[in-house]
Structure formats: structure tokens, C-alpha cells
Amino acid sequence: MAETRIRFGILGCANIARKVSRAMLLSPNITISAIGSRSLEKATAFASENHFPESAKVYGSYGAVLDDPDVDAVYVPLPTSLHLQWAVVAAQKKKHVLLEKPVALNVGELDTILAACEASGVQFMDATMWMHHPRTAEMKKLLLDEQRFGQLKSVHSLYTVAPDDDFMKNDIRVKPDLDSLGALGDAGWYTIRAILWANDYELPKTVTAFADPVYNESGVILSCGASLNWKKDGKVATFYCSFLSNLCTDIVALGSKGNFRVHDFIIPYNEKVGSFYAVANTKWIELALGSDPVPSEFKITIDVPQEALMVQEFGRLVEGVRNGEAKPDKKWPVISRKTQLVIDAVVASIKSGFVPVEVIY
Amino acid sequence: MAETRIRFGILGCANIARKVSRAMLLSPNITISAIGSRSLEKATAFASENHFPESAKVYGSYGAVLDDPDVDAVYVPLPTSLHLQWAVVAAQKKKHVLLEKPVALNVGELDTILAACEASGVQFMDATMWMHHPRTAEMKKLLLDEQRFGQLKSVHSLYTVAPDDDFMKNDIRVKPDLDSLGALGDAGWYTIRAILWANDYELPKTVTAFADPVYNESGVILSCGASLNWKKDGKVATFYCSFLSNLCTDIVALGSKGNFRVHDFIIPYNEKVGSFYAVANTKWIELALGSDPVPSEFKITIDVPQEALMVQEFGRLVEGVRNGEAKPDKKWPVISRKTQLVIDAVVASIKSGFVPVEVIY
8 A cells, every 4th residue: 555644854853843743643644754954963863852753764954855755745843034945945846835933034035935835836834733723613613603702803812921041042033043023923923823813814904013022132022012903893903922921822802792712722731622711692690790691611622732633734735735636725825924914014013113004915 | 876987978870879889788887878869759769779778868969969968978970071070069068089980081170070179188089899809909919929920011901891782872881971981981991990000000101092993973982992001121001992892801911920810800700709810930841732830710709799898998098087087098099090091091092093192190
């Protein structure tokens, strides 16, 4: 029987690649066939420590992975400043591209990457893992429920985290030459995606950054936020992201008839159970001494981690393309591009003194 | 033994006065000695329906309550447009003033009221009831806890409610001649107070309204929001208030080392138990498959409603003044004035096209 698994090559030994490698090994339609690092020694150690299959090849460069005919797809967790170069080469070499977020330093770079993927007919997807948790689909059902949610009025999303001193000094996400978008590109990516997701990917008309982001001494954003506006029925959204506050990952979505809250939307507290809290048609009780009903907890249990669901979905799309049954799915690149457009608008609003910036697809 | 209870007169038969009357009747240091309405019939029915003591007098005007020597203090739940007139007269007649929120249409009006109170030596307090719930004090302890919370970085507060059609057509809070601040004055008051409370009443330097508030056909705000900025370590806050979304009353306060959330901060779901959720020093577990610790629920049980705690506190302050033991407490008028200043700044920012507006005490 022919191997039907999608064979992944991994570019670099980023910390996040440990988690995604594990997810690949838990996925029946995926195998890891290669890893490349600028250091062969690091790649060898990474493959061993992360229980790669014996058959997995280890390379001392990224290019060697892309030249390997036994690689169908690459997972790219490199620093953002390297995405343009390596994602484009990967696409040119006909490798499908699973790209870590933030996907690019700006939408111009992303467009170059997406054009390369389109020209080669390969699938593109960003690695926004929480999108693939079944909880996310359950919350989307609620968002679309006329009786339990009604019309979406506003979304408020937060991702703050207080990494350790080593991260704040040495992580790629605080280095201007590696991930110059800092907390906006990392934490902010998720919160902006959450807002777009709740709005069925309708882009806001304007984005207005909150005044006075915090920067590190190299000028990389450590905290910022913005309000987003659709110029339609007063619908608004806000996000706030930070590397300076204790962990909080929240979405609150407010509808005319109901609302829901989730407090661990990016990485569930517990890998096997994801909760959210929803309520609809709330009324004050007599004399407004309380309200009824109170929010209910909804628990969604999963057998496989959200990252495994992500690579499995990517694998299915790649499989369809490989078999000639389907063209690359346009949904994922479009969603990535919209997320990047909002990030770019936040940057533009900050640079222009926190004025509203138009967002045009 | 002389009567030591503080004798309240109530101006008008507002719905909220039913709840506050109940609170007065539950308070050992308070009694209701009079109610006045433009309709004697309504006042009589109100006194009866709300179990006023036999001794309570019923008047067909507000002025009669203020002329009653058996009234020490007045509770004023009149439409906001009437606060200036009646709160000033009350103060001039040496009645202590418990004033419903929003306290005035703008800070100029409030200053006139506060000057009248000061000239007469009477206590002023606004009726922001959740301030008096012991949960609020517990959360404040947390805010001040260097180990469990650290430095406050941001606060995000929401109050949305979807009242019935009758409210949306007929309530004073949607009438330009009665409560022209609409949802901002009502729901927004609480969220702004929450932000100031969390910031130990340090006023923000600037307030920037979110674009495109929603108005009713009379031009009264039905939903709006703003970001607030302290120009200090990037500290920010946001609030959003609305009469167009299902009930949600949230505070999320994010500190460098910990955070807390409360989802029913204005009126607890359950009058006898108030919860909040806090966590500190959260770390990712191995491979970031989850985080630890997870937020804990803190439950605060109370015997008497928060509105009773409010009138009791007001009664204690009035008692001190009446006995000549104390001067009127400045804390409460100062907090009211700061809240009103932020509301005024939101209005100014909206009127000037959503630009940042400076807030000066």
C-alpha cells in the first residue's frame, strides 16, 4: 500500500515546533520526514528529543529540506523576518506551507508569499491552532444562532502574558531584526483573528490604536491595543495584547440576545477539555435583585490536541491537492491576509498618532 | 431614647427607588420618613406597596419633602435633568443628599450641586451601589497586593443590557429632556467608575471615544465606548456600554503578576453571594499544553443587600455630621466628580470626531 500520509519537513528548531511536532506524531494522516536547522547538531538533537520516526532525515540547512523529494509540506516556525524568503522558496519548490504566525512583517510580504503559493498550486495555512478546536466551532454556532445570540454588537479580546526574564531579553519576539511586530504580531495576532472570526471575517472599516503602546529599548512593541469599527449599526471591537501582564486570553462576544465568554481561547487550561460560558435573553428578576438566567458553562472534550486537529486539517487539504481532487483551499490564505491587514492598520495608526486608519482588502 | 436613625425623604417614585427603599427598611440606622411625588396618589401607592412605616409622610410635591423638619437626608432618583434643581434646593434646606447616577448632565451642574452641599455642610454621595458590596473591597485588596496582582496594566469594563420595548420607548434614560446621556450616563457610569476604582481614582490623562456611537431617533446614546490613557507605563483602560446587547457586566483587571475578572459586578446574579475569579503568577506547563494555576473562584457571602450597605454607610456619615463629630466626607463627592469628568470627556471626544480629549480635575 502506498504511503498516503502527508510528509512534513520542519524548518528550524523553534520551541513551538516541539508542540507541533508532537501534534504531527499524533495525526494518522501526517508523518515527519525531515527537519533542517542551520546547525545539524541542533536538528539531530531536536529529532531525537521529540521522538521523530527513524526514517526522518536531518539536515544542516533549511534549503536541504526544501530540496528533499520526500517532503510534501513544510512547517515554518522561523522568525517572522525569515518568512518571506523561506516560504517563497518552499512554494517554488512545490511544498505546501504551514506558516507560523505572524505570517509576515506586513501584507506586502504576505502577498508575495501567497502569490508564490498560488503560482505553484500549493496549500497555504497559518498555524493559528485555536481555530481548529471544536470549541471554536461550537462558539461559531452560537454566534450564528438568532435566538440564543441575535445580532453581533461587539467583541472584546485580550491576550496578555508575562514571560520570564530570558524571554524578555532573548526571545525572537522581542528582537527588532527577527519579529519586529513584537507583542502585536504574537499575542495581537490571536486577538485580531478572534475578532475577525466572530465577525465572519468581515474586515472592519477602520482601526484606531490606543495611545501609547509600550516598547522595549529596541523599539519592539510590548503592549498595545486598538478599537475596530465596521461603520454598521455601531458594531465595534477592541483588543489588547501585552507581554507585560499575567496570562489572560479572553474573548467576550456580545449579541443583541445573548453573549458568550471564553477565558482560555488560545491554549485551553486543560488540553482535553475546553469551556466557554454563554447566556441568552437575560432578564432582571423582581426589583432587579439579580438576573436570570445566569451564564452556563459549556464543556467540549477532545481526544486529540487542537494542534493535531490543525495539522490533520492541513493534511486533508494537501491530500486533496496532491490527488488532483481539489485546488488549494482559498479560505485560509484569505483569513491570514485579513488578519495581517488589521495588524498593518494598527501599526499605521500607531505611526500616525493613533488616528483611525482605513482597512481595505 | 432619642431616635438616632437617619430619616430619609425620597423624591419621586422611580423604579430604582423601590429597591433602595427596601434597602433602607433593611438598615438599622435608617428610617423612611417621607416621600414626595408630583402625584400624591402615586406617592401614596408607592409608600403602601413598598411597606413604608406608618409614620412615613406622603407629599404631592418634592418641595414639601425638603421643607419637612423630620427629614435629615434625601434620596434623589429623579431624572438627571432635574438633579441640578432639586439637589441644590435639598442642600440649601440642609438635607444630606444621596443622588442617583448619573449625578448631573455635566460637571458644571455637579459643581453647583457640590458647592451647595459644601455651603450647607451636608454629606453628598452618589448611589453607585456595587461600590459598597464587600466583594468590591476584596477585589481592591487584590489590586493592592504586590505578590498576587503586581502593577495594574489595564482595565476593561463592560455594561450592556437589552431592556424591553417599553424601556426603549418610554424610559427616562432614552429621553433627551430627562437623561440626555442615555446609555453613557446609566450603564457607562458604572463602567467608568469601575475603571477609576481600579486605578485608585487617578484620572486618566486622555479619553478617546470609539467611533460611531449608536443613537435613538431623539439623539440619545444607546451604545458607546472609549479608551482611557494615563500616559504612564502604557496603562490603558477601555469601557463599552450599551442598551442594545444582552446583559453583561464585566470588569477584567490585568496586573503584571495577576489578574481578576468579575461578571456581575453591578448587580450580583445572586443577592447573597458575589463571586470573582483571580489568578496569579500563571505559567505555561511543559510544551505549553496548558497553564497553571488556573483562575480560582472567590465567593463573598453577604447578609444584607449592597444597597443596604450603601445607605448604612451614608447614614453613618450623616450621623457623624449631625452629631458634630465629623465634617462631610470628601471622598464621595470627589469620586462622583471624577466619574462625571470622564463622562464629559467621552461626550467631548464624540462631539469632536473621536479625538483624544484631555481630562483635567
